[in-house]
Amino acid sequence: MVTIEIQTQTTHHSQYSTIFKKAKRPVTLKFEDVVYKIKTKEGGILKKKSKSEEKTILKGVTGMVLPGEVLAMLGPSGSGKTTLLTALGGRLGGQISGSITYNGKPFSNQMKRNTGFVTQDDxxxxxxxxxxxxxxxxxxxxxxxxxxxxxxxxxxxxxxxxxxxxxxxxxxxxxxxxxxxxxxxxxxxxxxxxxxxPSLLFLDEPTSGLDSTTAHRIVSILWELANGGRTVVMTIHQPSSSLFYMFHKVLLLSEGCPLYFGKGEEAMDYFARIGYAPSVPMNPSDFLLDLANGVVSNDSHEDPAVIKQTLVSAFRTNLAGRLKAELHEIDGDDHEGLEDKQYFTQWTTTWWQQFSVLLRRGVKERRHESFSGIKIGQVLVVAFVSGLIWWHSDISHLQEQMGLFFFYAAFWGSLPLLEAIYTFPQERMMLEKERSSGMYRLSSYFIARTVSDLPMELALPTIFVTITYWMAGFKPTAGNFLGTLNVVLLCVLVSQGLGLAIGALVVDQKSASMLGTVIMLSFTLVSGYMVQNIPSFIDWTKYLSVSMYTYKLLLVSQYKATDTYPCGTGDACLIGEFPSIKPIGLGGQVFSVVAMAIMLLGYRFVAYIALMRVGKTIK
Incomplete structure (x- = not known):
């Protein structure tokens, strides 16, 4: 029995090696007359109106990559390399025209499942x-x-x-x-x-920032992957001569226009034939980049714009027609393996599997942040300082006790909100990358991301309330303590949801943080502690305030309307008639809880809807 298990595992390992070395579904990539346009706005503070202008990024790019080939796209910054790569990878929206086919078919969910895309930034x-x-x-x-x-x-x-x-x-x-x-x-x-x-692999500047030895190793790996039957397309800025001759095909772009498409080793001969040859031996990629910038030689006085236009015209005359003819001659549409719909159309894993893996990954990644000594220390210091300030403030100091409850609402309304604001902006690039590849459902990510933060989000306020409650001398009963604790935890969850919604809606972290601060300060002002008699025309805003509901429920958790407090020499007055409590009232607990529950779900729903804009989901 043991022998059978060992043989089975060995067989599987062998299969994995085969999977890595040879592509199961060869892909022929063809693109013809690809044009991409964007709308840009010109205007400023001093201009009354901003004009919307259309800018063409790609201007009729044509090419073809067969299984087993590496295509390198060269060109100066702003030439359209990354835009074309993104378009070929099926990740570019907007006004794109022309034909891009994969084994003769347009980009689809099936193709996305069989495509790898490596961004420039890791x-x-x-x-x-x-x-x-x-x-x-x-x-x-x-x-x-x-x-x-x-x-x-x-x-x-x-x-x-x-x-x-x-x-x-x-x-x-x-x-x-x-x-x-x-x-x-x-x-x-x-x-x-x-x-x-993947049968089709896209890479954006895979050698950027690497030394020549490391860059050579990366390209060698890509060459081996292509040798296994994959179609590899990459952008590269300035490869060494040894790397240049490893590319099966080269596409040279300048301002969105193709200047050359063909075999790498034939590029120098082509430009020499049309009258552009280097005066001294040099790296082919350096020479091609000079041409793409309109530079022939250091001592040349020719206009760069004229040189570029000449090269574009030469491409159309000498290469474009032959390239399109070759594009229609070669049949790359007979690979039936890509239409294995049973393999592609469904999610590769179940919702629960995605949730559990994302939850474990989230806990591992953020444990350093959630359980950081600085964060815990800060909360403990504030808790003990607050406990000492409000030390044994009994019912005779009713206004002071109310001040601590207001501090609860303000502190645990602001802190979770400001932390949650940074949640999705920090992970936006990761979410976009993983959703674009169809790795998981947005719902599984969203719930896993929210749940993974709960242990620390709820642990710290629990410790905080436990310390301050007993130091302040509130009612020493389990019911009153648990009521206060539950209200604070509900406040934390609602504030966190508001922070998630703001962070998902406002991409810029600085703007999102400022907006969150303004909103929470506004909520605090109308909570009922600082101002009891709010003008009627703005009084309605308090019903949107999580601080108001939290403060009200905290008062209810500690006091009853029939409780009394010393209000004079030997006199006792009803707490419900206390001047700072009467406008707020000690009733309406159910309404306050329901309102906070609606906000708890509503804010998270807004955040979820906002995140649907990030990446593209495969259905």
Whole structure:
């Protein structure tokens, strides 16, 4: 029996190696006369009206990449390389025209499932290790035809084949956190896409910021991937000559116009034939970039705009017609494997699997932040200072006790809101990347992200209330204490929901933080503690205030209308008649709870709707 298990595991490992080395679904990518336009606005503070103008980014780009080929798109900054790559990857919206086909068919959900896309910036969780990053990705992206252990083994196989074994237990890191090297981080990004064994792989500047040795290793890996039957398309800024000759095809762009498309080793001969040859031996990519910028030589006085126009005309005369003819001659439409609808149309994992994996990943990534000593220390210091300030403020100091409840509402209304505002803006790039690849449902991410924050979000206010409640000398009964605690926790959850909604709606973190502060200050002003007699024309705003409902419920949790307090020499007055309490009242608990429950769900619903704009969901 043991022997059978060992043989089975060995077989699976062999299958994983095969998956990595050979593409199961070859893809022929064709694009013809691709044009992309955007609308730009010109105007400013001093101008009365802003004019909307249309700008053309891509101007009729044509090309073709076959399985087993690497296409490198070169050009200066602003030439349209990334825009074209994004369009070919099915991730570009807007006014795009022309034809882009994958085995003769337009981009579809099936094709998206079979496509890998590596962005220029490595969007990775910095506190996860290399192994954790790839294992979590494998658990989310690989289909349920594989067991959990098989997915983990697959991730380990990718780690080995990408040469990441040495750093597999190191955290990925970020510009502000020391982790693996830039080349290793780039290989982790490539490994995430290779887990699904894509037939089509797009990479945006995979060698950016890397030294020549590391860049050569990255391109060598991509060349090997293409050699396994994959179609690889990449943008690259200024490759070395050794890298340049590794590309099967090269596309040179200048201001959105193609200047050359063809084999890399034939590029220099082509430009020499049309009268542009380097005066001294030089790196082909450097020479091509000079041409794309309209520079022939350092001592040339020719107008760059004229040179560019000449090169564009030469391309249309010498290459465009032959390229389009070749495009229609080669038949790349006979790969039937892409239409395995049973494999592609459904989510690769169930909702519950996505939720559980995202929850575990979220807890691992944010545990350093949630359980940081600084955060816990700050709350403890404020708790003890508050407890000392309100030390044993009994019923004879009713106004002071009310002040502590107001502080509860203000402090635990503002702190969770300001922290929650930064939740989605910080993860926006990650969410966009993962949703664009169809990794999980938005609902599973949203709920997992919310739940993963709850332990610390609720633990700290619980500790805070426990310390201050007993130090302040409130009613020493379990019912009163639990009532106060539950109100504070409800306030925390509602404020957190408001912060999530603001963060999801307002992309700019600074603007979102300012908006959240203004809203919470406004809520605090109308809560009923600072001003009891609010003018009637603005009195309605208090019904939108989480601070007002929290403050009211905190008073109700501690006092009854029939309770008394010393109001003179030997006299006792009803608390319900206290001047600061009477305008607020000690009734209407159910209405306040229902209002906060509606806000609790409503704010999160707004945040969810706002997040639907990020990335594109596969249905």
């Amino acid at each position: 969007v990775l969780y910095p506190h996860l290790t290399v192994t954790e990053t790839l294992v979590f990705t494998a658990l989310l992206r690989l289909p349920n035809t594989l067991t959990k252990q098989e997915k983990v083994t697959h991730a380990e196989s990718v780690i080995t084949q990408l040469g990441l074994t040495r750093c597999k237990n190191s955290i990925v890191g970020s510009p502000y956190l020391r982790g693996v090297s830039g080349g290793e981080r780039k290989r982790v990004s490539i490994g995430q896409e290779m887990l699904i064994n």
